[in-house]
Every structure is written in C-alpha cells, then in structure tokens.
Amino acid sequence: MHWLLRRTVVTPSEVFYRSSPRNIELQRAREIAAALPPFISIVGLFVDAAPSEVEAVLAEIRLDVLQFHGDESPEACRLYGMSYMKAIRVRKDTNLLQYATQYHDARALLLDAYLPGMAGGTGQVFDWDLVPPQLPLPVVLAGGLNPDNVAEAIRQVRPYAVDVSGGVEQTKGIKDAGKIAAFMRGVQNAAL
Numbered sequence: 086m087h088w089l090l091r092r093t094v095v096t097p098s099e100v101f102y103r104s105s106p107r108n109i110e111l112q113r114a115r116e117i118a119a120a121l122p123p124f125i126s127i128v129g130l131f132v133d134a135a136p137s138e139v140e141a142v143l144a145e146i147r148l149d150v151l152q153f154h155g156d157e158s159p160e161a162c163r164l165y166g167m168s169y170m171k172a173i174r175v176r177k178d179t180n181l182l183q184y185a186t187q188y189h190d191a192r193a194l195l196l197d198a199y200l201p202g203m204a205g206g207t208g209q210v211f212d213w214d215l216v217p218p219q220l221p222l223p224v225v226l227a228g229g230l231n232p233d234n235v236a237e238a239i240r241q242v243r244p245y246a247v248d249v250s251g252g253v254e255q256t257k258g259i260k261d262a263g264k265i266a267a268f269m270r271g272v273q274n275a276a277l
C-alpha cells in the first residue's frame with residue numbers, strides 16, 4: 086500500500102509472492118482490481134518471478150505498475166515494457182546513487198529495510214540517514230512505518246510516497262481500517 090504525498094492517493098499492491106503471508110491468488114486479485122474505483126493505480130508485486138509467471142498475471146489483470154522486490158536486474162525489470170518500481174533493501178554499504186543509475190528508467194526506487202532471509206514486509210525500520218538527499222529518482226519510503234513514525238519519516242527523508250504493510254495490520258495479511266486512518270493522519274501531520 087503506498088501513499089503519494091502531494092495528493093493523498095492510496096495505491097493498493099497485489100502481492101504475487103507465494104512465500105508472503107500477503108500473497109493472493111489470481112482470482113482474488115482480479116476481484117479486488119474489478120472492485121476499485123476509477124483512477125486508482127494497481128501495483129503488482131513480484132519477487133524474482135519467472136517472466137512466464139509475470140506474464141500470466143498480466144494476461145488476467147490490468148496492472149499499472151510492476152514492483153520488483155527481489156534481485157531482478159534492470160533488464161529483467163524492462164522485459165514487460167511497463168512502468169516499474171525497483172525495491173532496494175538498504176544496508177550501510179548500499180550505494181543508492183549507483184542503483185538510481187542502473188535503474189534509471191524506473192518510476193521510483195522503493196527503499197526498504199534489509200533483513201537476512203526476508204524479501205520484504207519485515208516491519209523493520211532502516212537508518213533513514215542512508216538515503217542521499219539528491220537521489221535522481223522519486224523515493225518511495227518503506228520499512229517499519231506505522232501511524233506513530235510516519236510523520237517523522239516524511240520530515241526527515243522527504244520521499245515522493247510512503248509504503249506500509251505490517252504497521253497498518255491487525256495480524257499478518259489482514260489490514261486494519263482504524264490503523265490505516267491513523268496512518269493517513271500521520272501522513273497529513275507531516276505538513277511538508
């Protein structure tokens with residue numbers, strides 16, 4: 086789930102990664118996509134998926150953006166001729182400027198926490214000081230955000246958008262409407 090900060094727009098992510106507790110089957114993803122109002126972008130999230138797997142989803146659902154959350158190369162991200170976001174799991178020695186050059190045609194870099202053995206949805210915050218202020222691509226800030234820390238995160242990093250999963254859930258994979266509303270208030274409180 087992403088919040089674009091200039092206009093408060095919520096974009097749902099459909100997770101196509103079997104190891105995730107948030108994974109959804111194609112049929113359910115199709116139902117969600119069909120129920121959305123107009124002008125909402127749908128993000129499809131993949132982790133090192135085979136091209137045939139991504140193509141099978143694209144044949145069934147009109148996705149607007151692909152989110153690659155594994156170790157996909159720039160070439161792998163470009164295979165579908167679609168808008169994409171590349172997730173980078175940030176560590177002390179991560180060279181984000183180099184990633185921005187490699188993935189220069191990405192619509193954004195999604196910066197997430199690094200936790201060994203987990204591709205994403207870790208609930209962990211990473212050190213926001215590791216984000217260089219002059220990154221040439223829009224930043225979607227992720228990793229352990231919640232209603233209490235999102236305003237501070239926005240003030241410090243000044244991202245284009247924020248992304249949250251566990252911080253607005255009752256239990257893994259089940260979103261909580263009250264926490265989502267509190268998160269939205271946190272975003273608005275950042276008052277950029």
Ligand SMILES: O=C(O)c1ccccc1NCC(=O)[C@H](O)[C@H](O)COP(=O)(O)O
Nearest residue numbers: 105204205206207208228229249250251
């Ligand atoms: O959410 C997952 O389970 C997941 C699993 C594997 C790769 C990516 C995954 N989620 C990607 C996201 O964009 C999450 O929103 C992001 O990692 C932040 O999660 P959280 O720290 O729980 O807010």
